[in-house]
Structure formats: C-alpha cells, structure tokens
Amino acid sequence: MTQFTQTLLAGVDSSDAENWQLKNYARRSGYSAIRKILSNKISPDSVIEEVKKSALRGRGGAGFPTGLKWSFMPKQYEGDKYIVCNSDEGEPGTFKDRDIMRHNPHILIEGMIIAAYAMGVKVGYNYIHGEIWDTYERMEEAVEEARAAGYLGNNILGSNFSFNLYNHHGYGAYICGEETALLESIEGKKGQPRFKPPFPANYGLYGKPTTINNTETFASVPWIILNGGEQYLKLGKPNNGGTKLFSVSGHVNKPGNYEIPMGTPFATLLEMAGGMRGGKKLKACIPGGSSMPVLPGEIMMQTDMDYDSIAKAGSMLGSGAVIIMDETTCMVKALERLSYFYFEESCGQCTPCREGTGWLYRIVNRIEHGKGLMEDLDLLDNIADNIQGRTICALGDAAAMPVRAMIQHFRNEFIYHIEHKKCMV
C-alpha cells in the first residue's frame, strides 16, 4: 500500500491511551509552529500570507479558501473579536473531526492559537457535537494541559500575545453545524441560522467580528507554518492544497478515516478502506457527506478525490465523507432515510424548507411503500426546485440536492418501485 505524507495524524498512535497527551504531541514537534512564530516574531499578516499560499480550503464542507477568510477580519477593530471552531460534526457519513480531537487534540489547539495570533483574537470557542461526550471530555483535558504549559492564557510563552480557548458542548441539533446557527447556539439560543449579510467577520458571536473554521481546517495550520505554504500546496494539487481526512463508511471491509493527498484517485481510497465488503460490486457513492449529490460507481471509479475533480464529476467534496453503497442497496430506501433526516432536522425557520422537507419525505416514503404515482417523480423535482436557493441557510439545498441526484442517476429504480410496488434489488 502507498504511504502518503500526513499533516494531521502523522505519528499518532490511537491504540496508546496516552499518545494524545501534550508531552507526546511535543515529541511529534507539536507546538513548534507557534514557538517559531513567536520567537522569530513572524507578523500576523505573514501568517495569513502563508496560509493563502498553501491553498488550504475549508474542510467542513464549503471549501472556502482559509487564508482569504482570515483576511476578512477587521484589523483595526478596538473591541473583542472571536474565533470559533466548528466541531459540530453531524453530517451523515462524517467522523473525522472526532478522531482529530480524541487522538490528536493539541494539533487543533495549536492551530487555533496560530489563527488567533494571525487575526488578533483573544478568545476562542470549540463547539463540539453533542453525541460525542468522551471527545468533549478529552478536549477539556487537553485545553487544561495547554493552559498549564503556558500555551493558552495571558502572555503566551512570554510574548505580548494572549489567547484563551473554551469548549462548548452541543446537545443534538444538526443545524448547528451551519456557522451562524452555531453562533446562536453558543449565545444560548435555538440554533436557527442568521440571514447573511452581515457576515460573521463583521457581525458574529455576541455581535463581534468572528471567524469560524472547521476542526480539520484549524488542525492543518501547524504543518503549514512549520513546512511552508508552498510545501503544503505541493502535497496536493493546484487550488486543492495539502492532505485531507476522508471518512469512509458503508459497504467496505475497513470503514474508517484515511488521510490522503488531495487528488488521490478514488480507487486508491477504496482499496485503502479494504475494498468492497463481501467482494460485491460498487453501485453508488456519496463522496462528500449525505447533503451532496450521489454518483454512480462507474463515475466514481474514474474520479480523483479533490474539490475540483469531484465537482467536475457532478458532486461535491463537502466534508470528505465517503458513503459507499453496493449492488444490494435500494436507492429508494436510501433516499427515504436521508429525506427523513432533513425533515427531522429542519429548524423550521424558512417555509420552503420546513414544509418542503416534509413533502419530500412523505412522497419518497410512499414510493418506497408501493403507493407511489408516476407523477411523483416530477413532483419531487418541483418541490426540490422550490426549496433550493430559497432558504436562509444551506440545509434546504442539502435536502433538495440528494433527491435530484438520486432520481437523475437511478430513475429506473424509482420507476420500477412505482410500477411493481416493490424493490428492484
């Protein structure tokens, strides 16, 4: 098997109960990136330039260039500013941030310290998914370790730079992965997304300038500072810098997280994940988490794993959650479960999403249960049309896109269900 350079989990041994601790992170040259910045007095602007050079793009789903996002924060602002880490990992198929936090928590803390330095921020919050209590406790311990060692708090490593970091535990709401819903949630409210603009860089947490990044994004920063943005970019391909964790789930022999360079062929990733379970045939794959369009197996096998290649193939890299489905999978049933999820998790704020997700679920449900009508296929398209692009946040799009892609690529299966009142597989 090919050995790839790792930037996130290099040297991490998850079977060792103490491997996550600060002393072991330090042995893996941990905290030397922030030491380098402070002892060489590298300016905040130079840090941002280095991140821009790396072509690091947001690892949470949207893929926005990280350095550019950091440069949006107002520099001369007198009051408080915040950075927030989005560890509310609830996109079905995604479980990479959990592994970063439980197996290598200090790389996230160091990444956030560097980000805070670059943007002139004194306080950060890490918002952790509700269902992973053990991981929250691990982060609480790690933050205490970092504080005791002088990496968090006032005058970090004897410099003028101060930064404090706190963990915030979520309690079961998919929508809080949307960055403005997450801010509302930290403020102690229902997690309902805010209308944008204003964007968080101007009006964020408590109405102050705020930058929100995904866990993996922050965790990618220490390597970039130590080795240079150009080196990071070279690991991947132009416009798609670095390595990325892909969470592989579903019908494979070895589900799990695999860190590979951007641009690695999907076939290689599938092989790393042990290949298809039971030697069955790959039927379909959702390459970027449940909100992204599904692709037929034969298209996936020709595709590389990076933002631009997956977009060219007709889907999106999203969070890097690769859901594998073999030939025994009923696509109607698969879509029924996903549609139920979006119906259940819609925050109820925008009418097209609140009502539309219910419609989508009920129609797919009746097709699955042999009560579908042929005109339902057009009706589903019509409802998806009336949701997509008509809501405050992207949950509406996330509910609509899988429906359209499933019907586009597996239309025959839906027709079979309607005509024969049973499953094709």
Next chain:
Amino acid sequence: MLSPESLKKIDHEIAKYPIDKKQSAVMSALAIAQDEKGWLANETMNFVAKYLGMPPIAVYEVATFYNMYNLEPLGEYKITVCTNLPCALSGGNDVANYVKKKLSIGFNQTTADGKFTLKEGECMGACGDAPVLLVNNKRMCSFMTNDMIDQLLEELSK
C-alpha cells in the same frame, strides 16, 4: 433545586463566557440538570432560568429545540440507536430491531419496569464504528453485535 455538585459544574460553564453572557451556559446547565434529575420538568427549567437570569420561555425554547433533552420522565437508561444511512448500511436497523425484540418495546417506549427507554437517533458522527448506540447521551457503544447488546442490557439490568 439542584445539588451543590451540579451548581458547581454550572458555575464552571458560566465562567467560560463573558461576564454579561451567562445565557451562553444554558445548554450545559440544562444538560447538567438533566443528569441529576433524569428529565427536565418545568420547575427544573424555571430554576435554570432564574439561575442564569433568563426569561423561562427562552430556556423552554432551548430545551425543546435540541434533541438530547428529555422533556418527560424516561426509563433509567435511554438507549438511542442511530439508523441514519451510513449506520443502516452496516446493520443499524438490525441492532434497533434486536433491542426492540429483547426489550419488547418500540421506539419512544419504556419497559414496564421503568428500566429502559428506546429512541431512534440521528447521526452521532461515528459512522465508521457502525452500528452505534448511545446510553444516556454519554456512553457510546460501537460496532454493536447481538452478543454485545445482550451483555450491555445484562450489565445495565443489574
């Protein structure tokens, strides 16, 4: 209304936020209250509201919005099984059906002895460990098989 231990934990959470932003601690305060009481009665939520200086309605809004709060008394152990697509592809529904059969209850039901309540869950962010279930919001059990469910239920029944 809440034990000194719980209040200490809530104070620890309040200290994470700016001094005039106590409301930010409401999610953890409700979770801590639920750990102590088992569920969130109106009087518990009213206490939390008073403690954080919030209108009670603002606390109810939070408690009813997030899925992991218990708004009614449940069994001693709440078992939440993820049946979302990635888990379903790896036996999530089989696990749910097995627990249903073992306990002779369906989703959102509690056993006659008040020991177990079964819930259907959404993505827990652990799809690589499927099938996955969660006991009382905190203890995640991974790669569940029928044997492991037998062991778990026996352990919790003691």
